[in-house]
Amino acid sequence: MPGKILIIDDDPDVILFLSTLLQDQGYEPVDAQNGVEGLEKAKADRPDLILLDLMMPEKSGIALLQDLKKDEELKHIPIIMVTGVSGETGIDLETFFERNRPHGSEGDAPRPEAYLEKPVDPDRLLALIRDILE
Amino acid sequence: MKSLNVAIVGGGHGCVAIMELASRDIFREFKLRLVGVADTNPQAPAMIRAREAGILTATHYRELFSIPGLELIIELTGDPAVSMAIEREKPDHVHLLDHVTAKFFWDMISLEDEMFRSRLEAEKRLAAERDRSANILNNLVDAVVVLDPSFNVVHVNDTFLKSFRVKREAVIGRPCHEALFGERGPCKAGSCPIKDSQTQTSSQCLRKELTFRRDGQDRYFEADYAPLSAPGRDMGGWLITLKDITHRKQLELALEKSQRKYKSLFRLAREGLALFNEDGDILEANTALTVMLGYTREELEGRKIHELARAQSRIVLEEHLKGLKILGFVAVEMDFLKKTGDPLSVEAGIVWLPEENLFHITVKDITFKKKLEESRRHYSENLESEVEKRTRELRLSQEEIQRQKKTVEGILYGTPVPMFVLNADHKIMYWNKACEKLTGFSSKEMEGTDRHWEPFYPRKRPLLADLVIEGDEARMRDLYKDMNLRPSPMVEGGYEAEHFFPHLGLGGTHLYFNAAPIRDDEGKIQGSIITYQDFSERVKMTQALQQREAFVRNLIQNSIDGIIATDRDGKVVIFNRGAEGILGYAAQEVKDRVTYTQLVPPETAREIRRAFYDTNYGPRGKILNLETQFRTREGEEIPVRLSGTLLYENRREVGSVVFLQDLREVRRLRREKEQAQRMAAIGRTVAGLAHYIKNILNGLKGGAYVINSAVSKKDIDLVKKGWDMVSRNIDQISNIVLDMLVYSSERTPRYEKVDPNELAEEVVELMQDRARVSGVRLDLDLDPGVGKVAMDRTALHRCLLNLVSNAIDACTLEGIVAGQGRVVLKTDRPPGWGVRFRVIDNGTGMDEQTRQKLFTDFYTTKGYKGTGLGLPVTQKIVKEHGGSLTFETELGKGTTFTIMLPEKKTVRVAA
Structure with a gap:
């Protein structure tokens, strides 16, 4: 059963593309153009899944991830982080989160449920969403 | 020549004889001028002769007293009464020679006459020998003067006569200083190294520079004073060799400037000079005037000019000064008073200097001139003793002639000029001391042989001295063609040449040499003489100088930098090859024709001017690395880097020199480097750009997906959104392409x-x-x-x-x-x-x-x-x-x- 998906990205092109793609697959896309708006929409719309862009003005994807995963009501919502970072800067997100996890407190570290590198491959995205939601 | 006005009383044969002698000029110092004859018998032989010669005749001696200028009466009557009568009645200024004295006088004259003849004989005999030696002497390039031990000139060579433009008769027998300097009176201190050195017996050669004035021009000579000697004996007397150094000296003197010249002229002038004002106060006086008058300069400079004059002269002087401002200049003979109170006869020239309103007086001591007149009177009074003296001298004349011949030989040996003489058989006759020194071959081993080539060449060959004997000009030209052979300007039939002799001396010697034939009275060649002058030092210096000049010229010419030098008016005087290359002008187009302002845009001219005088580009008067523009021949303004300096002489700006570097090339290289850097930067950024472009491509892909989806849903609004997305990304692509183009291209x-x-x-x-x-x-x-x-x-x-x-x-x-x-x-x-x-x-x-x-x-x-x-x-x-x-x-x-x-x-x- 298709669900509600919140797309948080500062690039209107990305929002247009992803929402059209998800809509075509029967999902219900909701979008936000920055981190602040994204947090509000998450609270208000209670999406089944969040697609979160890492690089955004005002509030970065990392900061928003921390907020979402600390919120008792929202932390269960699965998050797929969409990023161009690793390709562009050579930073491996996996390693990034591993390093930031406090010792001996596994599970406490705010981590997204999945990563997806830009450019977004529609088939891979849909497969990932399906995996997480079912 | 002085003349003595004589009248004779008694017209007999004695009188006739005197008349004859008088006409023959046997006296060297004076001339007897017969102005009257008196005899009671009008038919006496001398009376007849006197009438024929237009000489006054009288029948009474008293008539002679009124002859104008009469100085001496000779009484030949033999009558003591007549003699006494004349003595009593004659005017004071006329002297009387009575018959007793006259007889003695007559005997002396006869004796002189006789000796005169014998002397002529002896002279003739020796003349031939002397002439040959003299010929040799005459061939010397340097002027030669020979003095006897009393410093009288006994010989000069032709070169001397040519150089000094005098006749032989005018100098022979005269004191050295008269012959050389053309002045009467005792020789002056400082002009003669022999007298100055007080070593008149020294065998050392003395050297001095002498100045002579001839035809209004100063000529300078380097004079070598050498004691006269033949091998092994001192001959007494001196040999002066005069080398003309006028040209060199003129150059030296030209460097001294006028202000100093005036001051020293004033101070050192031999005439007394003084400046005084309208009131007669002496403001400045020179040394000569202080010496003349016996005052110190301080004493003179506090005094009035009138006070220096004797009573009568004072009035004359004051009269003249009154008229001076109209006339400008007066010359007056007057008497001054020395400090001692003694009178001093002077010739004074006074000039009014209107600008300063000062007077300039030139004072010339004419006491000497007056004394001379007196001594002339005195001389005639002492005629008798003079006659005696002359007679004594005459006895020595034959010995003198003998000595002259030896002198010439001594000259040849002792002259500082290297020379040797060949006879007609090409055998060496003389090989002098200087030649020994030059060649290292002694006269002993050389004289009488034909080995004269040995010092000069490795193999036997004719020398110029040999060839002038043969008169073989063709051979001469052949053998000496590379040695600058030319006819001698000094010696007729002589030739001169110059050559470097590598075997002579240490490291070779550069010689100038002059060979001339020696001819006898009939013009037949009897041998030749050759003289040498060592030019090595001069040649070396000239070469070094030329090399240095060539070096500097080369440096300037071939410098890659453009070098432009200008004179005070900015006119271009040096324009080197570098400048030609940069500006496109040929040097001859701009040199002396163009000022530097024509080579630059007007702003640059101002900029250069400013840069020279401020300190923004190096110290005042210099410019270091100013980047500016010059204008080429085609009118193109091109970038140059300019350094330069103003040229000063005696603190006055006399021009400038600038060095130009063409920056077109430098700028091109700089541009190319920037270009390369940009390309490298673009290369480095390609990775980053690739992601940027990938992003855009994703945008395009996404847009395409949206459009596809919208079309299948027939959602027109969505089509529009998708299309916007695509076109935005296309814009981005075209922007980046444009940026890259702009950035990477020139x-x-x-x-x-x-x-x-x-x-x-x-x-x-x-x-x-x-x-x-x-x-x-x-x-x-x-x-x-x-x-x-x-x-x-x-x-x-x-x-x-x-x-x-x-x-x-x-x-x-x-x-x-x-x-x-x-x-x-x-x-x-x-x-x-x-x-x-x-x-x-x-x-x-x-x-x-x-x-x-x-x-x-x-x-x-x-x-x-x-x-x-x-x-x-x-x-x-x-x-x-x-x-x-x-x-x-x-x-x-x-x-x-x-x-x-x-x-x-x-x-x-x-x-």
Whole structure:
């Protein structure tokens, strides 16, 4: 059963593309153009899944991830982080989160449920969403 | 020649004899002039003869007393009564020679006459021998004067006569100083090294420079005074060799300047000189005047000129001074008083100097002249003793002639000029001391042989001395063709040449030599003489000088730098090959024809002038590395780097020299280097750009997907959104391609007149959408007074677009409250500039790291959304316009970017 998906990205092109793609697959896309708006929409719309862009003005994807995963009501919502970072800067997100996890407190570290590198491959995205939601 | 006016009383045969003697000029110092004869018998032989000669005759001696100028009466009657009567009655100024004395006088004259004849005989005999030796002497290049032990001239050679333009008779027998300097009286201290040195017996050669005045020109000689000697014996007397150094001396003297000359002339003049004012107060007096009058200079300079004159002269002087301002100059003979009270006869010349209103007096001592007149009177009174003296001297004359011959031999041996003499059989007759020194061969081993070639050549060959004997000119020309052979200007039939003899002396010797034939009275060649002059030192110096000059000339000519030297008026005097290459002129086109201002644009002339006199480019009078423009022959203005210096002589500017470096090449290389750097930078940034482009491609892909989806859903609104997405990304692609093109290529702006305000409006209109989406307020602040400015419209459009786009981004970065961002594009026109664009934002500002990297490389703060090309491209365009791009920034407060474009008066339309 298709669900509600919140797309948080500062690039209107990305929002247009992803929402059209998800809509075509029967999902219900909701979008936000920055981190602040994204947090509000998450609270208000209670999406089944969040697609979160890492690089955004005002509030970065990392900061928003921390907020979402600390919120008792929202932390269960699965998050797929969409990023161009690793390709562009050579930073491996996996390693990034591993390093930031406090010792001996596994599970406490705010981590997204999945990563997806830009450019977004529609088939891979849909497969990932399906995996997480079912 | 002095003459003695004589009248004779008694017309007998004695009188006739005297008349005969008088007509023969046997006396050297004076001439007897018979002015009257008296005899009671008008038919006496002398009376008849006197009438025939137009001489006054009288029958009574008293009639003779009234003859004008009569100085002496000779009484030949033999009657003591007549003698006594004349003595009693004669006027005081007339002297009487009575018959007793006259008889003695007569005997002496007869004796002299006889000896005169015998002397002629002896002279004839010796003359031939002497003439041959004299011939040799005459062939010397240097003037030669021979003195006897009393410093009288006994011989001079032809060279002397030619150099001094005097006749032999005028100098032989005269004291040395008279012959050389043409002046009577005792020789002066300082002019004669023999007398000065007090070593008259020394065998040392003395050298002195002498000055002579001939035909109004000073001539200078280096005089060698050598004691006369033949091998092994001192002959007494001196040999003076005079080398003409006038030319050298004139050059030296030309260097001394006039002011000093006047001062020393005044001080050292032999005439007394003084300056005095209208009241007669002496202001300045020279040494000669102090010596003449016996005062010290201090005593003289406090005194009035009138006080120096004797009573009667004082009146004369005062009269003359009154008229002087009208006449300008007077010359007057007068008497001065010495400090001792003794009178001093002077000739005074007084000049009025109207500018200073001063008088200049020249005082010449004529006491001597007066004394001379007196002594002449005295001389005639002492005729008798004079006659006796002459007789004694005559006895010595034969010995003198003997000695003369020996003297010549001594001269040949002792002269400092190397020389040898060949006889007609090419055997060496003389080989002198100087020649021994030059060649290292002694006269003993050489004389009598024909080995004279040995010192000069490795193999036997004829020397010039041999060839002049043969008179073989063809052979001469053949053998001496490389030795600058020419006929001698001094000696007839002689030749001179010069040559370097590698075997002679240490390291060879450069000799100038002069060979001349020796002829007898009939003109037959009897031998030859050759003299040498060592030119080695002179040749070496000349060569060194030439080398140095050539070196400097080469340095200037072949310097890669352009070298241009100008004289005081800016006229070009040196224009080297480098300058020819840079400016395209040939040296002869500009040298002495063009001033340097014609080689540069007017601004450059002013700029160079300024740079010479201020200290911005090195010290005053110098310029170091001024980058400016010169104008080529074709009128093209080209960039040059200029260094230069003003030239001074005696603190006065006499010209300048500048060194030019062509910067066209340097600039081309610099441009090429920049180009290479840009290409390298582009290479480095390709990875980053690839991601940027990949992003755009994704946008395109996404857009395509949206359109596809919309078409299948027949959702027209969605089609439009998809299409916007695609076209936005296409725009981005074309922008980056344009940026890369602009950045990587060499280009000149395509200038056109553009209204900056219009341009600013266009850019803002274009960016307004994006600003709105980003929540940034974008405003214009235009100065209506900004007129049109020449610029590349498209390029500047891109610049402003870049800056405004950056400014908007700066307002949307993290930390900026949405809706507070503001960007202003402002125009105005500061003095001296065409236009100023300012893009002011209140965004994040930049930290130090960002500021540092801003222009140096492709740097972006926007991740995959920026290319890092924007600012480098903007900077490049502004630079191409000759403008400037600057920025001010403060972290958290905002940033202002400023573009300033220069005023360009002429717009060159790009082809």
